[in-house]
Amino acid sequence: MSATFIGMPGNFPQNAAKAVQNSQLRYNLRKATHTIRGKRANVVNELPDWQELRAAGKAIKDDTLRHLDRYLVQMEEAVTRAGGHVHWARDADEANRIVTRLVQATGESEVVKVKSMATQEIGLNEALAAQGITAYETDLAELIVQLGDDFPSHILVPAIHRNRAEIREIFLDKMRPVPADLTDEPRALAEAARLHLRERFLKSKVAVSGANFMIAETGTLVVLESEGNGRMCLTLPETLISVVGIEKLLPSWRDLEVFMQLLPRSSTGERMNPYTSMWTGSTEGQDFHLVLLDNGRTNVLADEVGRQALRCIRCSACLNVCPVYERAGGHAYGSVYPGPIGAILTPQLRGMSSELDASLPYASSLCGACYEVCPVAIDIPEVLVDLRAKVHHAPAERAGMRVAGWILNDEVRLSKAQRLASRFRKVVPKRLPGPLSAWTDTRDLPEIPEESFRDWWERNERA
Amino acid sequence: MSARDEILARVRRAVEGAPEVAIPRGYRTTVRVADLVGLFAERVDDYRAVVHVLPSAEVPGKIAELVAGRRMVVPDGLPPEWQVPGGVAGGTVAELDGADGVVTGCAVAIAETGTIVLDAGPGQGRRAQTLVPDYHLCVVRADQIVAGVPEAVARLDPVRPLTWISGPSATSDIELNRVEGVHGPRTLEVIIST
Numbered sequence: 171m172s173a174t175f176i177g178m179p180g181n182f183p184q185n186a187a188k189a190v191q192n193s194q195l196r197y198n199l200r201k202a203t204h205t206i207r208g209k210r211a212n213v214v215n216e217l218p219d220w221q222e223l224r225a226a227g228k229a230i231k232d233d234t235l236r237h238l239d240r241y242l243v244q245m246e247e248a249v250t251r252a253g254g255h256v257h258w259a260r261d262a263d264e265a266n267r268i269v270t271r272l273v274q275a276t277g278e279s280e281v282v283k284v285k286s287m288a289t290q291e292i293g294l295n296e297a298l299a300a301q302g303i304t305a306y307e308t309d310l311a312e313l314i315v316q317l318g319d320d321f322p323s324h325i326l327v328p329a330i331h332r333n334r335a336e337i338r339e340i341f342l343d344k345m346r347p348v349p350a351d352l353t354d355e356p357r358a359l360a361e362a363a364r365l366h367l368r369e370r371f372l373k374s375k376v377a378v379s380g381a382n383f384m385i386a387e388t389g390t391l392v393v394l395e396s397e398g399n400g401r402m403c404l405t406l407p408e409t410l411i412s413v414v415g416i417e418k419l420l421p422s423w424r425d426l427e428v429f430m431q432l433l434p435r436s437s438t439g440e441r442m443n444p445y446t447s448m449w450t451g452s453t454e455g456q457d458f459h460l461v462l463l464d465n466g467r468t469n470v471l472a473d474e475v476g477r478q479a480l481r482c483i484r485c486s487a488c489l490n491v492c493p494v495y496e497r498a499g500g501h502a503y504g505s506v507y508p509g510p511i512g513a514i515l516t517p518q519l520r521g522m523s524s525e526l527d528a529s530l531p532y533a534s535s536l537c538g539a540c541y542e543v544c545p546v547a548i549d550i551p552e553v554l555v556d557l558r559a560k561v562h563h564a565p566a567e568r569a570g571m572r573v574a575g576w577i578l579n580d581e582v583r584l585s586k587a588q589r590l591a592s593r594f595r596k597v598v599p600k601r602l603p604g605p606l607s608a609w610t611d612t613r614d615l616p617e618i619p620e621e622s623f624r625d626w627w628e629r630n631e632r633a
Numbered sequence: 634m635s636a637r638d639e640i641l642a643r644v645r646r647a648v649e650g651a652p653e654v655a656i657p658r659g660y661r662t663t664v665r666v667a668d669l670v671g672l673f674a675e676r677v678d679d680y681r682a683v684v685h686v687l688p689s690a691e692v693p694g695k696i697a698e699l700v701a702g703r704r705m706v707v708p709d710g711l712p713p714e715w716q717v718p719g720g721v722a723g724g725t726v727a728e729l730d731g732a733d734g735v736v737t738g739c740a741v742a743i744a745e746t747g748t749i750v751l752d753a754g755p756g757q758g759r760r761a762q763t764l765v766p767d768y769h770l771c772v773v774r775a776d777q778i779v780a781g782v783p784e785a786v787a788r789l790d791p792v793r794p795l796t797w798i799s800g801p802s803a804t805s806d807i808e809l810n811r812v813e814g815v816h817g818p819r820t821l822e823v824i825i826s827t
Contacts, residue, residue, distance in 0.1 A: 198808070205809045222660035233654040239644045246637075252792075258636040310815065311806035327806055334807055356807040360815050367816065372726050372765075388791040398764065398802035398817025405760040406726060416640065423791050427783035428660065430797075434746075438805055441676065442746040445817060446797035447760075453794045454759055468643035477647075 181529035185502035186494075195331055195499050202330045203490045209439025210487060210543070216441070217431070226428045228547040231481035234419050235471060241386035241419045242462065248389025252451020254458040259413075261465050266297035268461050269378065269411055273303050276409050278376045284393065284403045285309035286380025287325060287484055288413050288463055290506040291519075294378070305378065306370060308399035310363050317344040323500025323508060325486040326437055331499055334359065367399065377403035381414045382483065383429060384460075387422045390450045391460070394433060394443045404447050405454075413461045416468075417480040429483065432545040436485035466519035475556040479514045481546040486511075488540035488550060494533055503530065510540035514553040522561055531557035566605035588622040595620070664780035669744050670825055673778050676747025680800025681813050682821040689826045692772060696736060699770060699822060703733040706762050710755025711736065715772055723762050734768030734818075740795075742778045743785045747800070749773060749823070750785060752793040760794055769818040771798075775827045 189195060214220050234241060246256045259265035273281055281298070283289065283305050295305040307316045314329040315322050318340040322328030329337065338354040345366050352362055379400070383392040391412055393400050404410060420429065434443045452458045471477050489495045489509030500508035504526045505516040513530045522528040531554050540550045563571075577583045591598070595618040602610045621629075634642070666672050674684045687695055693714045700717045706729060707720030717736060723729045740752035749771055751757045763769055779785050789795060802817030813819065 202809045219660040222657070225657050226660055229654050229656040233656060236648055236651050236654055238648065239641045242641065242644070258640055260636045260639060264636060308816075309806070310804045314806070327809065329806060330809070337807060356804075356810045356812045357814075359807055360804050360812045364815055371816065372730060385791065390791045396802070397804045397806075397815035399815070401760065401764050401796065402816055405764060416644075424786060427662070427786040430782050430786070431660075440799070441679075442743075442748045442797065442799035444680070444798070444800050444803050446795075448791065448795040448797075450792055450794075454753075462640070464640045464643070468640065468647050471644060472647035474651075 180504070181525045182498075182502055182504075182533045183529060185504065185526075186498035186533070189499045189502050190497055192499075194333070196497060198331055198333050199496055199499055202327065203496050206439050206490045210436060210490065211439075213435045213439055213441055217435070223428055223431055224545055224547055227432050227483075227545055228481060230420060230425050230428060231483075231546050232478075234421055235417065235477060235480055237421075238416065238419065238471070241421055242416060244386040245384055245389060245419060245460075246462075248386070249451050249458075249460050250389075252389050254389070254451035254460055257459060257461045259461055259463050259465070262292035265292050265413060265461055265463050265465065266294055269294060269413065270298060270301050270303065272409070272411050272459055273298065273376055274301070276376050278303075278409075280304050280306065280374065281376045281378050281411075282306050282308050282370060282374040282403050282407065283312075284377065284379040284395070284400045285312050285328075286378070286413065287506060288380045288415050289378060290322065292413070292463070292465060294413065306367075308367055308371070308403060309395075310360065310397060310399075313363060313367075314340060317341070321501055322506060324489060325484050325507065325509070325511075326489075327486075331501070367402075371399075371402040371406060374403075374407050376409045376411070377407040379403060379410065379412045381412055381418055382433065383426065384414055384419050385421075385423050385426070386419050388450055390423070390448050392426065392446065392448050394437075394446045396438065396444045398445060401445055401447055404449065407456070409457045409459070411459045411461065413463055415463050415465075417471075417482075433483055433485055436483075436487040436543070436545040466521075469521075470515075470518040473518065476514065476518050476553050478548050479511070479518060479553060481548055482511050482515065483546060484511075485545055487543040487545065491539040491543050492534075493537060493539070494535060498533070503533065505530075510534060510550045510554075511548070514548075514550055514557060517557055522557070528561045531561060564605065564608075567608070570606070585622065585624060589625070591618050592620055592622065660783075661781065662783040664745060664784075666744055666780040669778045669780060670775050670827060672780075673742055673744040673747060673773075674823075674825060676744065677749075677800070677823050678747075680747055680803075680821075682747075682800050682823055684823050684825065686825045686827060689774075692824055692826045695824055696770065696772070700734065700736065703768065704731070705770075706732045706735040706758070706766055708735070708737055708756055708758025708762055710757075711738065712756060715756070723758070723766075726761065726765060729761060729765035732766045734770060735762055735766045736770045736772070737763055738772050738774075739777060741785045741788050742773045743780075743782060744778055745781045748785070749798045750789060751796045751798065752789065753795075754793070760796055763796065763798075764817055767818055768820045768822070769798075769801075770822045770824070772824045772826055775825060778825075
């Protein structure tokens with residue numbers, strides 16, 4: 171059982187410095203991110219109206235957030251009317267308690283799970299285990315992570331950091347039953363997972379899922395997947411419990427015409443993912459429970475700049491184009507949400523009191539590739555810069571910035587400072603001393619010119 | 634205060650005074666496609682599903698040929714001309730697990746994405762019936778094919794359980810290589826009846 175990320179030590183630069191030493195990891199990540207980047211670009215370029223879809227997606231999500239209270243109540247009414255039960259959870263503990271109680275009420279001690287970011291975020295598997303309930307991940311990548319007692323490192327492909335040879339080792343070591351002659355062919359590995367989970371699917375009584383979308387107007391839940399493990403979990407068990415973040419709503423049924431185009435193409439780089447399930451309330455006699463999860467989302471919503479992070483549909487396109495993610499990998503972010511979106515979502519959901527969370531807004535070169543590919547146009551660099559301003563800064567840094575501000579704000583002070591610097595340019599060291607060394611540890615101090623441009627201009631204009 | 638009331642109150646506080654949002658829908662809601670059947674067939678084939686395009690009169694013969702020797706699940710309401718001899722009802726999971734395949738119709742098909750949508754209507758069966766057997770034979774009538782996603786969404790009824798199927802089950806979890814055939818049917822065969 172993989173441990174939870176919460177309380178992970180270190181900070182992003184330390185974690186990243188360690189990760190980039192791992193050449194296997196860098197090779198795996200580079201190969202994977204470049205493959206999926208190319209696939210995404212192909213299917214996005216196929217649509218002449220991609221930018222219009224993107225604009226609509228952004229606006230639909232903004233409208234959802236603007237009237238989230240109304241849409242949540244509408245969703246609750248629609249699900250209840252369709253025979254489902256709705257529960258509300260302020261935080262991770264409350265959500266875990268609700269799910270545990272619901273599972274206990276069925277008398278079962280095992281549940282099958284569909285890959286879900288929300289249940290990872292709240293550490294549901296660990297909470298269930300503490301009450302004697304075993305949660306079995308059924309997505310192939312999640313299974314690899316769970317069997318390997320590992321952390322997920324990507325939103326869509328949690329085992330992206332593992333190559334086929336490593337996966338084979340994990341299966342041989344931990345999977346039962348396992349074919350003795352297992353090769354590292356992806357087809358053989360997928361077949362092994364099929365055999366391993368088949369019996370469990372057919373006899374499981376309780377399943378836990380998340381959802382990609384909830385439609386307020388109709389009470390419909392939507393799950394996109396590839397393998398069919400999702401359909402197995404959503405369809406066969408007698409009881410289905412879905413834990414969904416409150417921001418996953420869409421106002422109307424029609425809105426799916428936008429998101430069923432945006433998500434698959436951005437995410438797996440396919441025109442459409444193999445399977446999508448949509449259901450409303452209690453379906454085909456199933457007992458259905460919806461757990462609406464806040465867990466910090468309303469704090470994010472209260473921030474005028476940061477709230478756009480709640481538009482995220484977890485496609486992971488931003489991870490796949492990020493030069494920092496490609497080198498550092500997902501684990502360095504110390505959160506179930508890695509990459510650029512994680513760098514703005516995690517510090518907002520958890521707050522910036524830990525060293526790790528306060529370092530995340532700096533896990534970026536602000537190149538803007540993430541913004542360009544985001545299907546709901548989240549301006550990630552804008553939020554990163556805003557969060558950087560909110561992070562606690564050391565007194566020396568704050569004092570330095572205040573002095574810089576005082577000088578740069580005034581023309582006379584600036585030219586005096588420039589002349590002073592020019593006069594002493596020979597004696598300025600390459601590395602700054604004391605607390606200022608934090609600046610020059612990672613950058614060269616710029617060469618100070620003999621004369622400022624303004625002075626040069628003045629002199630030449632007169633001549 | 635209940636969790637519900639507290640969350641709703643927090644939401645209201647958070648968005649107080651935020652501006653209203655207008656939704657621009659400048660994207661294509663209808664797409665002109667000259668050859669719907671051809672495009673749909675091509676896109677389904679891209680997913681490595683098997684596709685046949687046949688005049689409706691030849692469909693029963695093709696079904697009989699494809700299912701010969703297979704124990705097929707036959708859902709309620711399948712048109713009589715698509716019936717297969719010795720069909721299994723497939724009422725229980727064990728029965729479905731013992732079957733070799735299932736033959737169904739569909740509710741809508743989308744040409745641009747090569748997608749078939751089932752809505753559990755007549756001839757489509759409960760969701761488990763098209764999931765547990767390893768082989769899915771789906772008959773799509775040409776008049777059920779729409780060009781793009783918006784037209785399909787408009788035709789569908791969200792109250793019904795919906796399953797969107799684009800090719801056989803697959804995974805890209807190992808080095809992002811697409812491999813067909815994991816937990817859902819490993820073979821999807823589509824007959825387009827014109």
